Amino acid sequence: MKLGIVVQRYGPDINGGAELHARFVAEHLARHHEVEVLTTCARDYVSWKNELESGLTSVNGVPVRRFRVRRERDPDDFGRRSTRVFERRHSVADELGWLESEGPSSPELIRHIRSHAPSFDYFVFFSYRYHHAYHGARAAYSKAVLVPTAERDPAVGISLFGPVFRGVRAIMYNSLEERALITGIANNERVPSAVVGVGSEVPSRTDPQRFRRKFRIDGPFAVYIGRVDENKGCRELFEYFERYAAAHPNGLMLVLIGGAVMPVPAHPRVRHLGFVPDEDKFDALTAADLLIMPSYFESLSMVVLEAWALGRPVLVNGRCDVLRGQVVRSGAGLYYDTYEDFVETLYALEASGPLNGPLGRNGLAYYSRHYDWPVVEGKYLTMLDRLRQEEAAGLGRDTLEPLPGWLARRRAILPPARQIVEAQPAGPVLRDPAARPDDESRHWAQRAPEPRAATPHPPVARGAPPGTQFAPRRGRRPRRRPS
């Protein structure tokens, strides 16, 4: 079987969430099938500037074919178009303009997918919101498997994406919350899907003392790994931690790992280490009492999975449905909505606290059950086999909803995308109705499309599988700042 992995950026040093996800999946599927990665020459996800050579190359043994991006992103133009489609009544033409402005626009890549589609069995498209995934999936919809990596932001409410969500052959979701959101908006229950996520390359041996010696860190600490960014909830984290540090002089330190795009407070108990090698990152996770993930928007946090893989509990932002749902289902962490929650949960998760041990063990078990590579690979392989069997039985997809005509595209009749997303029930999915109590990972391949509940219990998502339970959300959800 020949597979094409289509992603906006690709490279050994490109560590964006979806890009890393795509690389891991490509490298692991390459052990079972012939895999070729189709991507752009961009390295920077803001400008999409062509920085890498076009043509065929190889990354970790996987062939990678790069195509040039036609034009760089104009942030002002993108900002204006985003405001129009997210906040105002608009037209299909506005949405197409927004997609073009967002990029990375590479007509060469789309032409290649269209012309070479017969030589591939399936294409796996990553990140629904970008130009390559939308136009690529339309060009080869009968062979398209989509990994949406969708977050609860207004982009998912753009009407252009509905036909793609309904028209691809299969969707590999990162979380139950993502599935509930997309199913609610696009009404695509009949599309075969699985909640997969991604594994992690956790080393077999880590040395917490090595980390402590190298960075001269004594005493217990909580670690945050990722971009230090307001969009990641770091401002709130700093505010809460400073108050916590003032009230608890003998409490934890906060260690930050990752580049900073916002000022880090100069506080004696906050250490910012910047970028560190993977070895140090995993050592830090092992040395830490817990991992804090303050982000409001995540489709899947790989660093949370890595913490669980190393037996560390996590403390997440309760306003992120995905993270809250994961900690509730796994029993491997706590969440906070307010400062008081933050302090109490931090105390409970300290290494000397009452919950650190049990929650850490739960994390390890949850990771092994759902996100270990054999499990993830198995889900992909079984899905591909299933699609092939359906094709052999003549059940393949043969149509995709066309775009409206020239005149209809220009009629401003579409509601603001934010309004569509906000109309969807929010909150984490506390229990997957399709999962067996002992093993929720096995349900996915056998899950048949289920009829919608006649009288769904509020707040159940429109189109969400019946029985899906959403927890009520406390507090106000912050709006994402345009990046």
Added chain:
Amino acid sequence: MGDLTVRSDSVDVEQIMRQIRARIREKRGIDYTEEEIRQLASVKLEKFLEPGSIRSDLLQEFQRRQPPEPPPSINYSFEEDTIFASHRSLIRWLRGLFRPLLKLLFNPGPIVHVLNQQSRMNAQFEARLFELERKRGELYFELMHNLVLELTKLGIEVKNLKMRVESLSSRLDFDERRARALEGVVQYKPGVDAAQSLPSAGPGQEPEGHEERRRRRRRRRRRGGAPGESGSAAGTGGAPAPAPEGAENPAHQPPADPAEAGPEDDQDR
């Protein structure tokens, strides 16, 4: 509300969060949301001036913005020629021409003099009044300035004290909970403590004294054994030795090492 305890790995995170929030409510008294608390805090803070933003030249700044110019005068000026003045030159010339005739008919001199004096008195009173107002304004402002400054200082002091109280109560709570957690670990090791505290107490040795005997009796009672249960040891008049006691019922001997306490005990920390 007690401390968080987890008896097994079947953790219900939502239940733990409910416990945590119940404890927060208990500590806080009223269940304000974070938004409400922030709103309350901002309302309080708005009422106080930041001491850093209060400048020493505030009075001068106030005077600069409101310059001490006299208000437009409503006084009149009255001179000798005022009653014969006119902006029309012809009338002015005619009045001047007939002025001797008018003076022949009546004497305007005293009237002009009185009105002239009155005008000067008005101007003097006006100036004195304005000066008084200015001085009073300065006095009021200085007074208000000092009041605001003192109030701000007091407000900040109160806030700092509140934070200190909050900090102390948090620390106290933290230490209490930690102490309880540690007690929970230690209470499984009474045998070890007893053995360590009585290294020389053997069956044939004399007790150290009356107080020591009382302590041992109390310890035995806490473990559940009556004084008479040790039988022969009591009968021989010697203090019951810890080692034979432990040997009596090894099944009830708690593990000396916390690691031997089993996974559930470990989770109860």
